[in-house]
Amino acid sequence: MRVVKKFGGSSVATTEKIKNIAKDIAKNYKHGDEVVIVVSAMGKTTDELIKLAKEISKTPDVRELDSLLSIGEQQSISLLSMALKEEGCKAISLTGAQAGIKTGGVHTKNKIESIKADRIENHLQNGEIVIVAGFQGVNENGDITTLGRGGSDTSAVALAAALKCECEIYTDVTGIYGVDPRVYVNAKKLDKISYEEMMEMANLGAGVMETRAVEIGKKYGVRIYVGQTLGVETGTYICDNSEIIEKKAVTGISINKNVIMVNLENFSAIPKNVATIFNNLAEHSINVDMISQNEVENVKGSIGFTCPLTDEHFLNNSLKDIKKHIPEIELTKRTGVIKISLVGIGMISNFGVAAKVFEVLSDIDAQFYQCTTSEISISLIIKESDAVKVVERLAQVFSI
Amino acid sequence: MRVVKKFGGSSVATTEKIKNIAKDIAKNYKHGDEVVIVVSAMGKTTDELIKLAKEISKTPDVRELDSLLSIGEQQSISLLSMALKEEGCKAISLTGAQAGIKTGGVHTKNKIESIKADRIENHLQNGEIVIVAGFQGVNENGDITTLGRGGSDTSAVALAAALKCECEIYTDVTGIYGVDPRVYVNAKKLDKISYEEMMEMANLGAGVMETRAVEIGKKYGVRIYVGQTLGVETGTYICDNSEIIEKKAVTGISINKNVIMVNLENFSAIPKNVATIFNNLAEHSINVDMISQNEVENVKGSIGFTCPLTDEHFLNNSLKDIKKHIPEIELTKRTGVIKISLVGIGMISNFGVAAKVFEVLSDIDAQFYQCTTSEISISLIIKESDAVKVVERLAQVFSI
Numbered sequence: 050m051r052v053v054k055k056f057g058g059s060s061v062a063t064t065e066k067i068k069n070i071a072k073d074i075a076k077n078y079k080h081g082d083e084v085v086i087v088v089s090a091m092g093k094t095t096d097e098l099i100k101l102a103k104e105i106s107k108t109p110d111v112r113e114l115d116s117l118l119s120i121g122e123q124q125s126i127s128l129l130s131m132a133l134k135e136e137g138c139k140a141i142s143l144t145g146a147q148a149g150i151k152t153g154g155v156h157t158k159n160k161i162e163s164i165k166a167d168r169i170e171n172h173l174q175n176g177e178i179v180i181v182a183g184f185q186g187v188n189e190n191g192d193i194t195t196l197g198r199g200g201s202d203t204s205a206v207a208l209a210a211a212l213k214c215e216c217e218i219y220t221d222v223t224g225i226y227g228v229d230p231r232v233y234v235n236a237k238k239l240d241k242i243s244y245e246e247m248m249e250m251a252n253l254g255a256g257v258m259e260t261r262a263v264e265i266g267k268k269y270g271v272r273i274y275v276g277q278t279l280g281v282e283t284g285t286y287i288c289d290n291s292e293i294i295e296k297k298a299v300t301g302i303s304i305n306k307n308v309i310m311v312n313l314e315n316f317s318a319i320p321k322n323v324a325t326i327f328n329n330l331a332e333h334s335i336n337v338d339m340i341s342q343n344e345v346e347n348v349k350g351s352i353g354f355t356c357p358l359t360d361e362h363f364l365n366n367s368l369k370d371i372k373k374h375i376p377e378i379e380l381t382k383r384t385g386v387i388k389i390s391l392v393g394i395g396m397i398s399n400f401g402v403a404a405k406v407f408e409v410l411s412d413i414d415a416q417f418y419q420c421t422t423s424e425i426s427i428s429l430i431i432k433e434s435d436a437v438k439v440v441e442r443l444a445q446v447f448s449i
Numbered sequence: 450m451r452v453v454k455k456f457g458g459s460s461v462a463t464t465e466k467i468k469n470i471a472k473d474i475a476k477n478y479k480h481g482d483e484v485v486i487v488v489s490a491m492g493k494t495t496d497e498l499i500k501l502a503k504e505i506s507k508t509p510d511v512r513e514l515d516s517l518l519s520i521g522e523q524q525s526i527s528l529l530s531m532a533l534k535e536e537g538c539k540a541i542s543l544t545g546a547q548a549g550i551k552t553g554g555v556h557t558k559n560k561i562e563s564i565k566a567d568r569i570e571n572h573l574q575n576g577e578i579v580i581v582a583g584f585q586g587v588n589e590n591g592d593i594t595t596l597g598r599g600g601s602d603t604s605a606v607a608l609a610a611a612l613k614c615e616c617e618i619y620t621d622v623t624g625i626y627g628v629d630p631r632v633y634v635n636a637k638k639l640d641k642i643s644y645e646e647m648m649e650m651a652n653l654g655a656g657v658m659e660t661r662a663v664e665i666g667k668k669y670g671v672r673i674y675v676g677q678t679l680g681v682e683t684g685t686y687i688c689d690n691s692e693i694i695e696k697k698a699v700t701g702i703s704i705n706k707n708v709i710m711v712n713l714e715n716f717s718a719i720p721k722n723v724a725t726i727f728n729n730l731a732e733h734s735i736n737v738d739m740i741s742q743n744e745v746e747n748v749k750g751s752i753g754f755t756c757p758l759t760d761e762h763f764l765n766n767s768l769k770d771i772k773k774h775i776p777e778i779e780l781t782k783r784t785g786v787i788k789i790s791l792v793g794i795g796m797i798s799n800f801g802v803a804a805k806v807f808e809v810l811s812d813i814d815a816q817f818y819q820c821t822t823s824e825i826s827i828s829l830i831i832k833e834s835d836a837v838k839v840v841e842r843l844a845q846v847f848s849i
Contacts, residue, residue, distance in 0.1 A: 064501055064504035064505050065504075067505065068505065098524070101464055101524075101528060102527075102528065102531060104464035104465075105464050105467065105468065105528050105531045105532045105535065106531045106532070106534070106535045109531045110530065110531050110534050112541075113527040113528075113530045113531050113534075113542055114527070114531075116523060116526075116527045116542060116544075117523070117524060117527035117528065119523075120520035120523050120524055123516060123517070123519075123520050123523075124498070124501075124517060124520055126516075127502075127513040127514070127516045127517035128501060128502065128505050128513075128517065130510065130513045131502060131505045131506045131509045131510050131513050131514075131517075132505045132506070134506065134510050134513075135505065135506045141512075142513055142516060144516075144593075147591060147592075191547060192547075193544075
């Protein structure tokens with residue numbers, strides 16, 4: 050069997066850990082599998098490199114930053130290759146460039162454009178384990194590029210697509226849970242989750258997998274397994290919807306604390322004004338989410354939206370600007386709130402989900418400030434103090 | 450003016466030091482010079498990487514070791530490039546591969562085969578400072594290679610040869626001295642030294658410059674300047690013999706404490722026996738130096754040689770072997786000795802040098818155990834306890 054296995058930074062944080070995963074990989078190898086490994090930089094290496102760069106410059110040149118950051122993965126692939134040879138395996142490490150990973154876009158936020166996998170195929174045919182540096186590639190100028198945070202997941206899934214095999218992502222957690230087990234102790238681990246649900250969960254702040262990696266998985270039909278490094282428990286498969294027989298109405302609930310809510314009222318909600326508002330927010334680089342508009346009367350409007358709490362400083366500046374352009378507008382900001390999102394591919398055919406959600410809120414007398422929906426999700430802004438109670442009850446009701 | 454400047458590991462050991470040399474380089478740049486910089490890894494980075502590799506394997510795979518060690522220089526070039534941009538310079542960092550440095554030979558001990566300098570030329574024409582990773586290149590398989598210890602000097606001089614310009618080597622010391630100033634406080638710094646003398650000095654253990662770098666300098670006529678990083682004193686030029694007007698009989702005295710002396714006596718010094726001895730020493734990887742043979746009678750011979758004290762363990766094994774093959778042989782080992790070598794291109798035309806040396810030894814009643822000569826050097830084995838006195842007196846006699 051051919052497989053791409055990816056190990057994150059905490060799995061290769063020390064030479065001791067590297068030796069342990071080498072022992073584990075050696076078992077696959079001796080079993081006759083064709084194995085490609087993708088690794089991240091050891092532990093906090095990337096953060097330390099960024100710190101060095103910041104000591105030199107507040108705004109380090111991005112081409113140089115890419116070249117600098119890429120050494121973290123080059124270190125871990127070499128060490129892992131040495132460790133695999135100690136275990137009696139044939140092994141070879143390849144940088145992103147050597148592995149044929151071509152990227153485009155802007156430095157520090159590159160995207161994989163293509164993978165020329167000939168060299169990897171040759172090494173596999175030669176009976177070697179191929180260890181590829183995650184997070185990096187090479188652009189058309191021959192410059193080293195990086196894929197941004199979480200880029201090693203993307204490297205792994207893209208390689209699996211090019212090599213037409215499954216991708217296994219090894220991490221600290223035992224799999225993907227419907228609800229964060231730190232919030233709800235009875236949370237169940239999912240056996241399977243669809244690409245669409247996982248993407249929605251990732252976007253909504255679940256933080257287990259990089260969205261881009263799941264997108265590539267969906268596009269090329271790569272089954273992605275998420276499990277614990279050296280763990281014994283079976284993890285979770287991210288796979289095509291058609292593989293999931295029993296489609297639950299709600300697969301997971303994501304919880305996002307980094308949120309602030311804004312209401313704009315008592316102004317003329319004509320397109321010109323609405324455009325002014327959102328252009329201004331964009332100019333201040335504010336990541337606007339959950340927009341809802343209610344027409345109160347014929348001419349007076351009310352618009353609500355959320356944005357990350359970490360953008361509050363920019364938000365304040367933007368709101369001042371907006372007030373200058375539309376003096377009659379009334380602004381209210383609400384903090385101490387939390388966004389919970391119910392995600393489920395089954396929602397498309399389960400019309401009663403929203404009704405059940407509101408019933409739960411009513412039962413426990415929890416107020417909600419805003420609600421938006423997509424085809425496969427419902428998001429609510431509630432009081433932070435109500436969050437645990439609401440999540441627990443929803444998890445029970447939907448058997449998550 | 451076009452120039453290649455090389456900075457060693459201690460000159461770029463911290464981000465603070467990197468910023469300081471960036472300020473200095475910026476002056477050249479703003480003066481309109483075309484500047485290529487070669488840097489080593491920061492401080493002890495290479496040693497730390499070797500330590501990591503040794504934690505994984507006692508005999509790390511050499512291809513992987515090369516890939517691992519190369520990241521040290523990749524780190525320093527990126528950081529220096531960022532620092533130069535902070536100083537308002539246009540700058541770009543290039544790995545060995547990106548700079549077109551092609552190598553051949555075996556991993557960890559590669560040799561530069563050719564430099565395709567087109568990319569560097571383009572960047573220079575574009576008004577950029579080009580920062581090249583020392584110590585590394587790429588082989589015909591596209592694998593990263595390193596040049597062995599001191600390889601950054603070699604990179605710098607080879608680049609200067611390809612770019613047809615001078616090479617400046619910046620280091621901890623203010624230049625090249627005729628005698629180690631730690632041994633003889635009145636030692637004089639040389640303004641100039643010929644390639645041949647420098648190579649002889651380096652081989653004899655002076656340790657300032659890598660011999661290979663000087664060899665390349667000689668072959669391609671690259672003038673090499675050795676001076677102190679950010680220092681104000683003028684350093685030393687390594688240049689062609691023809692540039693040196695006043696040819697001193699003795700330019701320098703090198704001192705080597707890492708030496709053990711062996712005498713083999715009372716055996717038939719026929720070629721077969723001599724071959725047996727030196728083949729055996731070679732099989733035990735002993736670096737034999739200063740061979741002298743004296744025929745005592747018609748058939749009985751005596752052979753003396755020296756080798757590094759650090760090889761003593763291998764030497765003992767070899768001597769046991771030799772005794773098995775030639776049972777009548779008598780072996781004596783002498784430690785507590787030191788090798789001093791007088792080097793001077795002027796020696797060729799100064800026949801009295803040896804006589805003066807023996808006069809000095811006689812004057813201060815210093816015994817010597819062995820003596821060998823080359824065209825431009827005389828080497829002596831003396832008692833370690835006599836070394837300082839002998840070196841001081843020789844330095845005075847030859848005005849070094």
